Amino acid sequence: xxxxxxxxxxxxxxxxxxxxxxxxxxxxxxxxxxxxxxxxxxxxxxxxxxxxxxxxxxxxxxxxxxxxxxxxxxxxxxxxxxxxxxxxxxxxxxxxxxxxxxxxxxxxxxxxxxxxxxxxxxxxxxxxxxxxxxxxxxxxxxxxxxxxxxxxxxxxxxxxxxxxxxxxxxxxxxxxxxxxxxxxxxxxxxxxxxxxxxxxxxxxxxxxxxxxxxxxxxxxxxxxxxxxxxxxxxxxxxxxxxxxxxxxxxxxx
Amino acid sequence: xxxxxxxxxxxxxxxxxxxxxxxxxxxxxxxxxxxxxxxxxxxxxxxxxxxxxxxxxxxxxxxxxxxxxxxxxxxxxxxxxxxxxxxxxxxxxxxxxxxxxxxxxxxxxxxxxxxxxxxxxxxxxx
Numbered sequence: 542x543x544x545x546x547x548x549x550x551x552x553x554x555x556x557x558x559x560x561x562x563x564x565x566x567x568x569x570x571x572x573x574x575x576x577x578x579x580x581x582x583x584x585x586x587x588x589x590x591x592x593x594x595x596x597x598x599x600x601x602x603x604x605x606x607x608x609x610x611x612x613x614x615x616x617x618x619x620x621x622x623x624x625x626x627x628x629x630x631x632x633x634x635x636x637x638x639x640x641x642x643x644x645x646x647x648x649x650x651x652x653x654x655x656x657x658x659x660x661x662x663x664x665x666x667x668x669x670x671x672x673x674x675x676x677x678x679x680x681x682x683x684x685x686x687x688x689x690x691x692x693x694x695x696x697x698x699x700x701x702x703x704x705x706x707x708x709x710x711x712x713x714x715x716x717x718x719x720x721x722x723x724x725x726x727x728x729x730x731x732x733x734x735x736x737x738x739x740x741x742x743x744x745x746x747x748x749x750x751x752x753x754x755x756x757x758x759x760x761x762x763x764x765x766x767x768x769x770x771x772x773x774x775x776x777x778x779x780x781x782x783x784x785x786x787x788x789x790x791x792x793x794x
Numbered sequence: 795x796x797x798x799x800x801x802x803x804x805x806x807x808x809x810x811x812x813x814x815x816x817x818x819x820x821x822x823x824x825x826x827x828x829x830x831x832x833x834x835x836x837x838x839x840x841x842x843x844x845x846x847x848x849x850x851x852x853x854x855x856x857x858x859x860x861x862x863x864x865x866x867x868x869x870x871x872x873x874x875x876x877x878x879x880x881x882x883x884x885x886x887x888x889x890x891x892x893x894x895x896x897x898x899x900x901x902x903x904x905x906x907x908x909x910x911x912x913x914x915x916x917x918x919x920x
Binding site: 575579584675 | 821842843846848849852856860
């Protein structure tokens, strides 16, 4: 029962990281300046690394299937990523705002797991701490920079925030019965608590950047991803991502 | 107006007009210094383009410190570095003739070794 709940949680986290990493890697070679191209690509790789680590925990500690097979060979409705990570890249404003909201959420989640009763998760949280510190530093700096770089730039950042906030709130989709099991077992503090910690984290940065957080009562969080209901953007992404792997799933690399 | 369409595409505008550069529009070059371990010298490793020092540091981290061991980085705006002119190279021309200034002429190793020998076993030198 508990192991099933942990597998469920780790799958959500890992799928988020895998799809976000893949999306962000689509900027490689197209970034606005070379320095940023390198930084953004490198962070995208980190995300895929995090997903790999989580899939490995599922495989080794929870009796799941082999990490690569699990990552690439599930039908679409067995993926548990949130809608936020599925959306195709639009402009760099969109991607940066998503990076900011997603990575802050990721940081809050891993930090809460530094005290997890599930040992492998505790270890992984310690391992990724430094990387996430850099990711959020990078995201914060860009949000600040672009919000203060003239009217057009500011407007675009505000528009991106308005468009993405409901998607980002969907990261914290309630996990129903499983979630309560995890909270009771002190694996992690639960989605509601993480959502409020996340807001505490993003709010000061947005204030400093003079961006307005849309009233949260007015938004409808984009739920559904955690139960396998996805946007039309996920299926083509999975097809492309698994294209080489699926030529021969048993190949040795 | 130029007759060359390529020039017109540049939208250069009126040649007499004052060019206004917005804050942050022109990026600066920052020199990057890498520190391999605590207490070690920061060594120059290259440069990055960035709109401000904060982002320069952020770019430098992935550009110069994502593989090699690193504990800290410095960034300095290239324009803030004062250097001699190339023509002033002659100031250094006679350096090679002043080897009498090198410390290599002093024979001290013998004394140091002797001291080490004599202190061995008597005090716990760490």
